[in-house]
Amino acid sequence: MYNFVMAFVLCAVAYIIGDVVATLTKAWVPSVFVTAVVMLVGYWTVLPHDLVSDSMLIPFGSTIGIYLLITHMGTVISLKQLIQQWKTIVVCLVGLTGMCLLSWFIGPLFMDKTLVIAGLPPLTGGIVAATTMQKAATDLGLETAAVFAIAMYCIQGFAGYPLTAICLQKEGRRLLKNYREGNVKMTDADRSAIVNATAATSASTGKTLIPPIPKKFDSAVLTLAKLGIVAWGATQLGALTGVSGAIWALVLGVFFTTIGFLDRNSLNKANSYGIVMFALMMYVFDGLKDCTPSMLASIILPMIALIVVGVFGMAVASFVVAKLLKMSFPMAFANGLTALYGFPCDWIITESTCNALAGNPEERDYLMSQMIPSMIVGGFTTVTITSVFIAGWFATLL
Numbered sequence: 001m002y003n004f005v006m007a008f009v010l011c012a013v014a015y016i017i018g019d020v021v022a023t024l025t026k027a028w029v030p031s032v033f034v035t036a037v038v039m040l041v042g043y044w045t046v047l048p049h050d051l052v053s054d055s056m057l058i059p060f061g062s063t064i065g066i067y068l069l070i071t072h073m074g075t076v077i078s079l080k081q082l083i084q085q086w087k088t089i090v091v092c093l094v095g096l097t098g099m100c101l102l103s104w105f106i107g108p109l110f111m112d113k114t115l116v117i118a119g120l121p122p123l124t125g126g127i128v129a130a131t132t133m134q135k136a137a138t139d140l141g142l143e144t145a146a147v148f149a150i151a152m153y154c155i156q157g158f159a160g161y162p163l164t165a166i167c168l169q170k171e172g173r174r175l176l177k178n179y180r181e182g183n184v185k186m187t188d189a190d191r192s193a194i195v196n197a198t199a200a201t202s203a204s205t206g207k208t209l210i211p212p213i214p215k216k217f218d219s220a221v222l223t224l225a226k227l228g229i230v231a232w233g234a235t236q237l238g239a240l241t242g243v244s245g246a247i248w249a250l251v252l253g254v255f256f257t258t259i260g261f262l263d264r265n266s267l268n269k270a271n272s273y274g275i276v277m278f279a280l281m282m283y284v285f286d287g288l289k290d291c292t293p294s295m296l297a298s299i300i301l302p303m304i305a306l307i308v309v310g311v312f313g314m315a316v317a318s319f320v321v322a323k324l325l326k327m328s329f330p331m332a333f334a335n336g337l338t339a340l341y342g343f344p345c346d347w348i349i350t351e352s353t354c355n356a357l358a359g360n361p362e363e364r365d366y367l368m369s370q371m372i373p374s375m376i377v378g379g380f381t382t383v384t385i386t387s388v389f390i391a392g393w394f395a396t397l398l
Helices: 004-024 031-044 064-075 079-084 086-109 113-124 127-139 143-155 157-180 188-199 220-241 245-258 273-290 293-325 329-340 345-357 361-394
Strands: none
Touching (some): 064 127, 064 245, 064 273, 064 361, 086 113, 086 293, 086 329, 113 127, 113 293, 113 361, 127 273, 127 361, 143 273, 143 293, 220 245
16 A cells, blocks of 8 residues: 555655644744654654655755755845845844854864764754755765754754744834834835835846746746756856855855846746755655664754854854944844744744734834844845855865
């Protein structure tokens, strides 16, 4: 009865369970954590050892899937909004630097340095960073380090969500106090900030160097083909320069979207984002098949230690740069913490905070206008952009 179709269904069920739990808990329990637990317990009990390979989601997820996704990430970055929110970018970069530096020097006191190298990129970003480090560790036969990278990716949200909620609550109360006392007013610029932040996460149009393809020829396969061409160029540049092809895929994705060759939000336009992400996530969880209970027990304490040290380093760096840029520390720290979950969780947590604090629609709109743009740019800076570069570099250090 068991064949490649049933293997695909079992993978889908594990993925769906994670999504359902995340939805019911409003993302406070991360879907990736739930799915990882389901897969891990399943491997220890009833799931076949080669489940993901049997489902035929490998090698798609580990090869063309990841390159399509990274190139796609470049198509959702709003350069205009990044420029407008330059302080947020500085805060995020400094915060990640603080996280990496403190973890690099303090981490080896608690764990093997290989684990520090494998775990830091996933801690600073999302699925791409985790996949990059997992693959690098696996290729070198570092089985524990590969599992450590996956586990870090799955559990980091538990630190990020509550800390971000606390920071945004404090920032929201400060903003509301000024608003209610009449020290500030809602302006047209504030209202447009919400619209711009929304546009940064969805498809957008505008004049570009290359005109758009006529609609009658603009198919989903054409969109995927253009992503594939740019991704292929990234692999070639990676081979020529020695710099990770993943980094080139992101850079080229931004460039070719800016000039109009790639479509905004390409994978979603091609109705392919879901299957690509599913395949990639299953590739990540495939690494859990070799994780034994004893191995998991050996990495839990190092994982917690790295998260604590890394987040503390980010907090210190965020505090310093917030003072220099005359920003609110809670907002600066919240921007940096987007590294631990990214989009759409940054939007969900911020919107939930605004809804909880606001006494009326006007107050909610004001809070959204002040916090949403900064948090969205923070997620782009940490997860979408910087973590790819960090993972590309750290993969060479193993």
